[in-house]
Amino acid sequence: MEKLSDARRRALDDDHIRNLFRMEQANTDVLVHSSDIPGGYTVPPHRHRRTQFLCVFAGVVLVGTERGRWMIPPGHALLIPRGLEHSVEMISDVSMRSVYIYSPEGRAASQVPTVLEVTDLARQLIAETVRHDGLSEDRRRSDLVMALLLDEIGRLPERPLGLPFPASGRLAGLCRDFVEQPSPVAKIDDWARRLNMSRRTFTRFFRQEMGVSFVTWRQQACLFACLPRLAAGEPVTRVALDAGYESVPAFTTMFKRMLGTAPRAYLTSRTAA
Structure with missing residues (x-):
C-alpha cells in the first residue's frame, strides 16, 4: 500500500x-x-x-x-x-x-x-x-x-464485528495491549490476576464493562486481526498460524462460529459480490 x-x-x-x-x-x-x-x-x-x-x-x-x-x-x-x-x-x-x-x-x-x-x-x-x-x-x-x-x-443479518472498549482504567490498557497482539489462548485467570481480582469477580466486571463475555471479546479481537489479511489475499493457513491458532481447523471453527461460514467460502462469496 x-x-x-x-x-x-x-x-x-x-x-x-x-x-x-x-x-x-x-x-x-x-x-x-x-x-x-x-x-x-x-x-x-x-x-x-x-x-x-x-x-x-x-x-x-x-x-x-x-x-x-x-x-x-x-x-x-x-x-x-x-x-x-x-x-x-x-x-x-x-x-x-x-x-x-x-x-x-x-x-x-x-x-x-x-x-x-x-x-x-x-x-x-x-x-x-x-x-x-x-x-x-x-x-x-x-x-x-x-x-x-x-x-x-431492517432485515439484514447482524455480524459480530464490533469490538467494545472500556472508556478508561486498567482494563482499557489491557484491552489495548491485547488488540496489538491478540491471542486465542489468552486466559481469564491471567487477566484477573493482573487486575487483582478473583476469576468470578473479573468475569462479572468484564461483562458489566464491555457488554459481552471475555471469551466472546477475545474471539472478536482475534477476528479483527485476521480479516484484513484474509481480504488482502493472504493464505488462510498463514493467517491462522500467525494468529496463534494450533491448526487451520481450529481457526475455521472460530471463523464459522463468528461469521457463519468457513474462511475460504467467505472470501469467495465476498469476491464474487
Whole structure:
C-alpha cells in the first residue's frame, strides 16, 4: 500500500468537508454518497445529523468511537447512529457507498453501531440509488426504491464485528495491549490476576464493562486481526498460524462460529459480490 502524499490527503479532506456541507444543506430525508478512497487514509473524528449506513463494496474499513471499534469487510455495512462521534480508517483501498437517513425508523434508529451483512437485494438497491441520485425523472420510482432499501436494511443479518472498549482504567490498557497482539489462548485467570481480582469477580466486571463475555471479546479481537489479511489475499493457513491458532481447523471453527461460514467460502462469496 503506497503512502499517501500530503496533497492527496488534503484533497481527500476537502472532499469529506464538501460532503458534510452537502448533508447539512440538503432538505431531502435520504441522501446517498459514493466514495473510492485509498488505503492509509483516516477521516478524523466527526459526527452527522443523519444516521449513516456505510456499505463497503471492496476493501476493509475500521470505524472507531470512544467505546469501541467496528470492522467492515467487503459485503458488509455499519449503521452509525446520528450524533455519534466517530473516525473512519481505510485499512486498504476502499470502495464504499453511504446512505444518510434524516428520520430513521426501526433498526436504523438504533443508538448502537451495528455491523450488517449486505444481501444481493440491498447491494442492487444501493447501486440504483447512487446511479439516479438527484437525477431520476421518475420521482415515484426513486421513492419506492429508497423505501425498499430502508425496509431491507431492517432485515439484514447482524455480524459480530464490533469490538467494545472500556472508556478508561486498567482494563482499557489491557484491552489495548491485547488488540496489538491478540491471542486465542489468552486466559481469564491471567487477566484477573493482573487486575487483582478473583476469576468470578473479573468475569462479572468484564461483562458489566464491555457488554459481552471475555471469551466472546477475545474471539472478536482475534477476528479483527485476521480479516484484513484474509481480504488482502493472504493464505488462510498463514493467517491462522500467525494468529496463534494450533491448526487451520481450529481457526475455521472460530471463523464459522463468528461469521457463519468457513474462511475460504467467505472470501469467495465476498469476491464474487
